[in-house]
Amino acid sequence: MARVEVQNVSLTFGAHKAVDDVSIAFEDGGFYALLGPSGSGKTTLLRMIAGFEFPDAGSIRIDGEAVENVPVNRRRIGMVFQNYALFPNMSVEGNVAFGLEVRGEKGESVRRAVAEALELVQLGPLAKRRPHQLSGGQRQRVALARAIVTKPRVLLLDEPLSALDKALRTDMQVELKRIQREVGVTTIFVTHDQDEALSISDRIGILKDGRIVQEGAPEDIYDRPASEFAATFLGDANILTGVVRDGSLRLDGGTAIDLPAGSGDVPGELRCAIRPERVRISQSMPVTGAAGEPPEHMRGVVTRRLFSGSASTYFIDCSGREMKAIVQRGGDADMAVGSPVCVHWNADDLIPLSAGDGRD
């Protein structure tokens, strides 16, 4: 188990900066997700930590030891590949034993370690099978057992669940989390799936164009995204742009919106995000100042409604500005397309975004 430290690492392919001056620390025993769209450099960063790519500049330390020039087979890492990369010429057992055997271990100790690892991923009975005789989820478990049996200092996972269907993916997320807790290995998990990143990891690093744009606990990033990119890539958000004047935000159409305490101090242009599930809609105007009722901010007309089981997403046209609102099922009656509504929220749910980073 170890702490992994990436300092000012860059890697350029031709004219393309795949990873651009990235610094991030992965604490011992933590479960990290690197989240970003394709081409954001997350896989390249992972492959540099693994040792498949070597940085042009910067350092990578595992447990304080500089490893950026150590070849992959001497880094003592474990890796799970997107398509599992199970050796088709070996049984499940053979796959799991491989890492121990190439280190020169033999006999009883290998047998016991393999049995333990397969027990951990609940595949004991399938030890003699061949990879092609396994289901996707089972292959995934073999790949995991194979990666952790060598007691790696860090476990790297490259979109390991993307080849599974949705139900299985949710199961495997829980399973992966359990195994990671049990083993306690520092884990770095690359994904482009925001839900997966939110549900599985202790901390998330969001990448865009080879840079880390925000890093933090899932709740913190979700509640306080630093940029429009972070706000829209991790979860959904309504973005409001305006000018700060007299402690409130004046939108382009002239509507004034209350800002959370402390954020209306600096005059100038400001972007804010509001999560759709924080937006409320109602048919009648709420009584301003009444207990528990947030003030009204906008009026609009429902243009579309997407029903997704437990909740509905409403798209509301507020004089040319589209607002999204997610309403849990139950409680209020559904609103039909075309009905006029009032749109409102708590001023504290408005998230001011830093101007600079990640604007498209």
Next chain:
Amino acid sequence: MAAGAIPSNDTDRKETTPMAASGAMKQNGLRKALPLLLPAYAWLTLAIFLPLSAMVYFSLLTSMSPSEQSSSLTLANYATFFSDPLYATLLLRSLKLGLLVTLICVLIGFPAAYVLAKIFKGRAREAIFLLVILPFWSNSLVRVFSWSMVLREGGILDTALNAILPFHVTFDLMYSFPAVVIGLVHSYLPYMVLTCYLSLQAIDDALIEAARSLGATRFTTLRRVVAPLALPGVLAGSALIFIPVVGSFMEPRILGGRTGTLYGTVIEDQFTAVYNWPLGAALSFILLAVVLVILLVSAPVLRKAA
């Protein structure tokens, strides 16, 4: 053309590393690749490249015999080719033979490969595929010679025809141009079936289904979808057949007799009967140049057609 048969790995690699490798990585790659490549290239240098260079040098010598040391450089051997129309006539004849045999192999082999790849399935397909390529492991000389038992007067075909027909016919194809063509087609047909089969098998059946679902007839599907996709296989097979047939001398000698005089047999004579190696080398080099020009000219034309 033949180079098209080797699958390029560049595209595969790009999927794991989406960007082009940097210059430093490329040099590093060659350094790592060299120990693995060197034995193969060293062997080819000794057995192919140096001999070809030696042949070019030899074709410029005056000496009639390789043991005579007092030879000087000359273009006389090439002049011989151009002064005596016999050589050009024979070269043309060899090229025509190569084209004819290749064409017949395409006409017979492509449909066979299509049936094999798209109609047969499972064990039956495997068994027939094996039967088609099995003659590779028999002896081509013997296969050619066995045709003489079939084609000559009093041979199998003659006897069989006369047993069936009420009147007497004399059937004797032996020592004729058709006999040479039949023997060569028989020898080289498996190459065409093999290469066509490999490229036809790689065509996803969904493409054929898609074409049919869009209203294409079977024939249109074959012409517009299957044939263009299978073209690399046809071309690879054609190269594998045309090249050796143009230089063939054994088959024409066995099946063609006196009518089997071709460019290849003349070259053979220079080395095994007349012992005029410099002339043989010059004639060989001219043949090589002609074949290479044909390959170079036809490759882009055919690629455009695809």
Next chain:
Amino acid sequence: MIRAPAFLSGLGRFYIGLVLAFLYLPLVIMAAMSFNVSPFYQLPFEGTTEWYVALAQNDGLIDATINSLEIAVLTTIIATALGTAASLALFRYDFAGKRILQALLFPPIAIPWLISGTAMLIFFFGTGIGRGLHAILLGHVALALPYVIIVVSARLATFSKDLEDAAASLGATGWQTTRKVTLPCIAPGIVAGGLFAFAVSFDQFVVSYFLATPGQTTLPVEIYAAIRKGFTPEINAVSTIIIVFSMSLMLVVSRFFRFGGDQ
């Protein structure tokens, strides 16, 4: 796939039957004639094994057969080893000039054998390498190399580089990865490449013809000489034995490795 109507698929089967008949007719006749009394293939057929007895006493033919087998086996081993190594290098590494280097592997196929053979004769004669079985082996390996590389590279194209990465991430050295993962995974391609190398060598006449010497010759060269002198049915006998032998060999091999069938 869209199933062909019954009559079309029947036509297809009939056509394949015709093609196979064309390919095998001479072989069958040859095998039959090796048991026919008449050395001039006179019919009616009268059974005998005398040509096989005669073959057993024909030292020239037997020696040539043994030479051919030895050279084919050596060619298979050398060409498969060199070709597999080269295929691996071309699969794994990227470098400037790779396309040119790849193209340089193909002259043995892209040049008529007649030219390769006469060029080798000139060069080997001039440099003192000389003619004989060693020269024939030199030539055969060169001719077989491109076939091995094509077949092994085709197999490598279906091999995922992730498997090599996975092995390395588990601590395997380059050699351990090659030996325990890469080579076992592409084994069917290597075996198929080896079989082609064997076929190229065992069937090769042209290059052997120019490089053989009276004492050191291969079966095809010996048969060619015999045909030009006057054919004897012993050649039918030896050819029949060879065909039966190689068919059995191929059938055994194909039980372990599937070629061409559904993968």
